[in-house]
Amino acid sequence: MDTRTKEAVRYLGYGRHAVDDTIMTLIESSFAELNKIVQYRITYRIFELEVPDSDNVKIGELKIRSKNLAKNLRGCDQAVMLGATLGIEVDFLMKRYSLTEMSRVVVLQACAAAMLEEYLDKWQKELSGKMREKGYYLRPRFSPGYGDFCMDYQKDILRMADTARRIGLSITDGNMLTPSKSVTAVIGMSTEETACHRAGCEACEKSDCMYRRSSV
Template sequence: MERRVREAVRYLGYRGNTADDRTLQMIEDAFDALQSAAGPKAICRIFDMEQKQDGTVIIGNMNIKSESLGRNLKGCSKVVLFGATLGAGVDRLIARTSVTDMAQAVVLQACAAAMLEEFCDEKQEEIGRDIEREGLWLRPRFSPGYGDFDIRFQEPLMRMLDCAKTIGLTMTENYMMTPTKSVTAVIGASPVKERCPVQGCEVCEKRDCEYRR
């Protein structure tokens, strides 16, 4: 079973790979439909960062007080601000399907989440290859809303990336992103060669890692 199918099964709430044949067929159909509807785009920009003794992380004009983000960025000298979206076509596909087939719409939601994660991983691998030429290695993505990293930092992060103009990503007053299948994140860049897995802490077996989310 390929990785994105396994991820979709996980998003649907199955333990392990216990989805039945009918569900697996719905997943395959959903990925086929999403492939036609999606218009994935990504943007990234590199910033210097500073960590104060009180735990405050300073990135551009953002002063972020977050223990979990600070732990993830410990030892980093730069950060990559990152944004990605699957595009408005995915939202329209899910909305249309929910009118006629709610079960398939639920599967589409899970598959879109898996597709977005896969796209972000691919982009992070590209960024990682480029930044390693400068002697820096990436940490896992860390998004506003994780731990005590306040969701309100979504707004300045998107502004610093000019997301509306570069990838068509905007945000509501309640910090919901439009299109909905989108993500923003901070990615630490460290001179220490940790080689964190792109997929993040969830797949890493190093449970005692000081950078763990």
């Protein structure tokens, strides 16, 4: 099983349980269908960063209060603000299947999430290589909603990275990203390499989560 399939299975809540053939076929055909319509788009901007204390972060002119983010960014002096999306066609596709085949909607949703993460990982690896040449090391992505990094900051990231104009990514009054299969994140840039930084799922404190990677 490739990584994104494994991730999709995890998002579907299977934990360590095996997936039967019918579901596997559904997952494969969902990936195939998504491959035809996703529009991978990403945009970012780099800002000056300060971490004055363990509760606060300042990126450009934006002040953020978050212990978890401050911890993630400690030792960095610049930050990448990014927005990424798979595009609006994914939403149309899911809406369409919600009328005819609900099981596929749930699987499409998991597969799309896995594709978006995979895309971001690949993109970050490339950026990491480029930044290494300039003497910078990248921290793991950190998104609003992780720990105490409040979802309200999504708006600011979108504005600072100019995502509406560049990639068509915007937000509703209720703080929901549109298109729905989208991500905002902050990536710290440091001149020092930090060993073994915990990333993504494993960094979360909610250890009893049914979606946790390598969960019980």
